Amino acid sequence: MCGIVGYIGKDAIKDILVDGLRELEYRGYDSAGIAILEEDEIQSFKAIGKLKNLEEKTKDFSTHHFGLGIGHTRWATHGKPTELNAHPHLGEFSYVVHNGIIENYQELKKELQASGVHFLSQTDTEVIVHLFEKNYKEINDPMAAFEKTVETLEGAYAILLITKADPQKIYFAKNGSPMIVGNDAKGDIYFGSSDAALIGKATEVIYLADGDYGYTSADGIFLYHDKEKKGLNKKPLIGDKVSAQKNGHRFFMEKEIYEQSEVLGDTIMGRVLDDQIKFDELDANFFDGISEIKICACGTSYNSGLACSYLFERQAKIKSSVEIASEFRYKEPLMSKDTLFVVISQSGETADTLEALKMAKKAGLKTLAICNVDNSSIVRLSDYTLLTRAGIEKGVASTKAFATQVMVMWMLSLYIAQHKKTISEKALQDEIDAIRHIPTTVMVEDALHEKIKRLSKRYLHGHGFFFIGRDLFFPLALEGALKLKEISYLHAEGYPAGEMKHGPIALADSELFTIALMPKNVHYDKIKSNVEELSARDSTILAISPLAFDLADDFIKTQHDNHPMSEFFEMMVITQILALEISVRLGNDVDMPRNLAKSVTVE
Ligand code: AGP
Numbered sequence: 001m002c003g004i005v006g007y008i009g010k011d012a013i014k015d016i017l018v019d020g021l022r023e024l025e026y027r028g029y030d031s032a033g034i035a036i037l038e039e040d041e042i043q044s045f046k047a048i049g050k051l052k053n054l055e056e057k058t059k060d061f062s063t064h065h066f067g068l069g070i071g072h073t074r075w076a077t078h079g080k081p082t083e084l085n086a087h088p089h090l091g092e093f094s095y096v097v098h099n100g101i102i103e104n105y106q107e108l109k110k111e112l113q114a115s116g117v118h119f120l121s122q123t124d125t126e127v128i129v130h131l132f133e134k135n136y137k138e139i140n141d142p143m144a145a146f147e148k149t150v151e152t153l154e155g156a157y158a159i160l161l162i163t164k165a166d167p168q169k170i171y172f173a174k175n176g177s178p179m180i181v182g183n184d185a186k187g188d189i190y191f192g193s194s195d196a197a198l199i200g201k202a203t204e205v206i207y208l209a210d211g212d213y214g215y216t217s218a219d220g221i222f223l224y225h226d227k228e229k230k231g232l233n234k235k236p237l238i239g240d241k242v243s244a245q246k247n248g249h250r251f252f253m254e255k256e257i258y259e260q261s262e263v264l265g266d267t268i269m270g271r272v273l274d275d276q277i278k279f280d281e282l283d284a285n286f287f288d289g290i291s292e293i294k295i296c297a298c299g300t301s302y303n304s305g306l307a308c309s310y311l312f313e314r315q316a317k318i319k320s321s322v323e324i325a326s327e328f329r330y331k332e333p334l335m336s337k338d339t340l341f342v343v344i345s346q347s348g349e350t351a352d353t354l355e356a357l358k359m360a361k362k363a364g365l366k367t368l369a370i371c372n373v374d375n376s377s378i379v380r381l382s383d384y385t386l387l388t389r390a391g392i393e394k395g396v397a398s399t400k401a402f403a404t405q406v407m408v409m410w411m412l413s414l415y416i417a418q419h420k421k422t423i424s425e426k427a428l429q430d431e432i433d434a435i436r437h438i439p440t441t442v443m444v445e446d447a448l449h450e451k452i453k454r455l456s457k458r459y460l461h462g463h464g465f466f467f468i469g470r471d472l473f474f475p476l477a478l479e480g481a482l483k484l485k486e487i488s489y490l491h492a493e494g495y496p497a498g499e500m501k502h503g504p505i506a507l508a509d510s511e512l513f514t515i516a517l518m519p520k521n522v523h524y525d526k527i528k529s530n531v532e533e534l535s536a537r538d539s540t541i542l543a544i545s546p547l548a549f550d551l552a553d554d555f556i557k558t559q560h561d562n563h564p565m566s567e568f569f570e571m572m573v574i575t576q577i578l579a580l581e582i583s584v585r586l587g588n589d590v591d592m593p594r595n596l597a598k599s600v601t602v603e
Contacts, residue, residue, distance in 0.1 A: 002087070002099040003027050003073035004179065005146070006160045006170050007120035008189030008216055013063045015036070017071035020197040020221065022051055026245040027149050027194070028392020029073035030081035030375055034090040036056070037162050038067030039277060044095055051150075067217065070160040070172050070191075072097035075375035077266070077389050080123030083420050091129040094136075094163035094215035098125040099193050100156035100177035101269040101389075106150065106280070128153065130162060142166035143215060146173075147227070155269055158193055166215075174211035176265070180205050181221055182237055189216045195237060195245035204234040204493040251590040253395030257576050260403045260442045264390040267404045268411070272435050276428070277415040281386055287419050290340045293320040296328050296356045297344040298600065299368075299399040300479060301405060303494075305344045307475035307568070308409035315423060315431070316416035325352035326603070328359075329558065335363040342368045344409075345510060346401035347599035348376020359382055370408050386412065396596045397486045399576050402479060403442065410565060434563035441560045441569050448556075449577055455542070455554050456581035462511045462540070464563065465492035467575070468500060470527050476568060477517055480575030487583035487593045497530040508537035513589050515575070516552075518545035519567040542578075 007016045017517035025501060032054045033046030043061065049052035051073075063069075063258035072087035079085040087223075088095035091287050096289035096451045102108070113119065115564070117130045142165050150159070156176030172181065172191065180192050180204030190202040191367035198205060200360030206221065212230065214223040223230045249255040271278055293312050295305035305322045310550060312320040323333070325343075327353060335341075341360035345353050348371045357378060359369055369382035372390050379385045388404035459465070465484060478494030485492050495504060497516070508514075516531045518524060524547065535541055535551040543552035546561035556574055560566040583590050 002193065002413040003029060003197070004097050004099050004158055004160060004191065004193040005071040005174070005197050006069065007189065008068040008218065009168060009188030010066045011188065013067050013069040014058055014061055016201070017069050018055060020192060020201075021071050021073050022193060023196045023199070023241055023245075024073055024192070024390070025051065025345040026196070026394065027073065027495075028075050030076055031083065031086035032071070032073045033086045033088050033380065034069055034071040036067060036069035036163070038063045038065055038168050040164060040167050041160070042093075042095060042162070042164060044088055044090060044583075046083050046088070047416055048081050048083055048086065048442060067161055069161055070095065070097045070170065075391060077387060078102060079494060080376045085121045089123065089129050091133040091428065093165060094129050094133055094161060096125065096129040096132070097126055099158040100175075102127060102157060103155035103270045104152055104153070108190055108407060124310065128159060129161065130164070136163070142169070146171045146215070147213065153367050154410065158347050159342045160191055161350045169215040171213075171215045171219045172208070174208040175210045176198055179208045181208060181216060182234075183204065183221070187218065187220070187577070193245060194247070195477050196241050198237055199244055200242050202237050205237045206232055206234055208354050238586070249582070250584070251395065253397055253399060253590050254549075256393055256395050256581060257573065257580070258401045258444050259391070260341065260400045260573065261439045263390045263404055264407055264442060265439045266391075267407045268435060268439070271411055272432055272564060275425070275432070276418060277411050279386060279412070279415055281416070282384060287340070287416055289338055290319070290324065292336070292339045292438050293318055293340045293342060294320045294335075295320065295342045296325050297326050298351060298352055298362075298404045299345060299351050300482060301344040301350075301353070301483065303475045303479040304402050304405035304409065305342070306478070307472045309405055309541060311410055311413040312416070312442060315413040316420060316423040317419070318378070318416060323356070325350070328356045332361070335360060335365055337364050339365050340368060341365040342370060343378055343382065344405055345376075345378050346372045346390075346398055346405075348373040348378040349599045349601045350378075351601050351603055354378055354381070359547070370405055371490060372404070372511070383512070394598075395591050396593055397483055397579070397590075399483075403572060406568070407438065432561070433566055437560070438569050441566050442573050444573060444577065447465075448574070451556065452574065453581045454576045456578060456585055458584055459513055459542070459555065459578075460585055463491075464491065464507070465502065465513045465515060465591040466493045466495040466500070466507075466525075467492060467515045468530065469494075470497045470523045471563070472568060473517040473519055473522060473527075473571070476572060476575070477515075479516060479572070480517075480579070480603050483579035484575055484582065486596060487579055487588055487590050488586055489588065490582070495583060500530055501533060505533060505537065508534050508539040510538045512539045514539045514541045515578070516541055516543045516545075516546065516569050518543055519564060519571070520546045520561045521564045
């Protein structure tokens with residue numbers, strides 16, 4: 001997710017903006033920029049890479065009078081990380097920074113281009129500043145022009161805009177992406193996309209609500225909602241920066257589990273329309289000549305690929321296989337050019353996955369990356385890329401990256417099914433409805449978290465865990481076991497439920513913990529009988545299901561059982577929190593578990 005800062009006052013504007021952006025570095029970014037308006041003059045500086053590059057560019061620039069400024073750290077969602085795509089974006093006499101995704105940017109861009117506007121960047125953000133200036137030229141009133149601009153935008157946004165047409169004000173709008181505005185005791189104004197950027201500066205803040213917009217000046221904060229003036233619900237700003245970066249959570253991993261609802265909204269944004277799936281990143285003939293999909297990845301990314309291989313076959317009726325990259329590299333694989341080679345990677349730098357990609361490229365296969373980091377090695381090498389838009393993932397144990405990988409590939413399976421006409425309109429509509437409910441499905445309710453925290457005390461010993469599931473819940477069982485292993489250091493296996501009787505059931509006794517994923521919509525009777533076999537041999541069972549199962553020693557009832565994928569995502573959250581709470585009880589470093597690295601860039 002991008003970072004946004006703003007300031008109005010007499011202090012050193014550049015330093016305040018850059019310091020604020022530094023407090024937002026934890027959100028991850030690949031470029032940064034600022035724009036400062038002082039005495040009717042606007043200056044802007046942008047740099048790709050880390051903030052130090054921006055500091056180098058601005059080292060000889062300083063302000064000495066009252067002024068205002070906006071700043072931005074960009075995590076690429078539309079367009080590569082380049083200076084042209086970095087924010088702030090310039091019109092003729094205005095600058096804008098934006099966090100979120102403007103869903104209707106393409107039609108707005110076409111209209112603006114038809115009226116003679118020339119775009120410099122590939123971003124959705126740039127339409128905002130050109131639309132504002134077009135409206136201003138027609139209305140000749142900055143606030144009315146800004147209001148009309150915001151009314152036209154669809155999607156998620158947190159916007160700051162400065163303009164020579166109104167050089168004493170910063171205009172702001174918030175919908176779907178976080179934005180906070182505050183002031184200090186002397187009346188200086190601060191903006192931030194997280195309160196981490198305001199701690200130590202503002203003394204009281206307003207957490208803007210969706211639909212809020214307005215402007216700030218030396219005279220204060222002027223807030224509107226639905227064209228009506230809105231009161232200022234100011235709160236004192238306290239707390240420390242690190243807890244702010246964790247949004248008040250104990251660990252980054254916990255924050256990232258709770259963020260899944262928001263980032264899945266970003267993943268879906270602009271790709272799921274009322275009656276179809278759309279990927280701007282894929283051209284019309286993307287799938288021509290392809291009769292097979294081969295997925296290749298490591299760790300959690302392998303698990304998401306295995307889960308979605310079921311969907312590619314079921315929805316798109318296309319033969320799919322999944323390979324572990326470190327195995328694929330050395331098995332002397334047979335590859336055919338009618339295969340789409342899909343690599344999945346959160347970091348885009350995993351050595352084994354990167355080398356497997358090189359092998360596929362060398363064999364002449366078409367390649368697609370499902371990745372969270374634009375401009376990474378894997379993205380740069382792949383023919384096509386679908387970004388997962390999860391924002392930076394700091395917890396070594398991957399959570400929101402897994403969730404967004406599954407979401408992207410679920411949408412891709414439907415996109416291919418549309419292309420191959422293997423799905424009816426009704427079935428596609430049902431899938432689209434289910435996709436749109438997922439951000440709600442993965443929201444963590446306090447009662448659920450508390451229940452898992454309580455029952456986790458019973459799973460701190462024993463001679464191991466079996467996470468079992470069927471169909472696409474088998475890869476979810478693998479992922480649940482991996483999460484637990486990574487951060488609790490307890491032994492856990494993910495296993496196909498139907499395979500337990502072929503050996504592993506010999507392990508069953510009261511000290512063997514079985515975490516059973518029992519969805520209502522996917523072979524429930526089969527998984528139920530598998531779990532009954534384990535219960536009969538005294539295995540300690542934690543059943544996760546929408547249907548009551550009285551043979552379980554512990555039972556977590558799921559709520560969203562209207563679609564297999566709703567059950568998948570809800571059970572995903574439960575297994576993530578279970579691993580987290582067991583690790584906490586064992587006193588482990590949840591975010592930085594022993595022996596592990598966030599990105600395995602070596603063999
Ligand atoms: C997942 O929790 C682990 N951190 C690890 O298995 C990871 O998924 C694997 O190393 C692949 O990383 P990538 O997605 O960045 O390629």
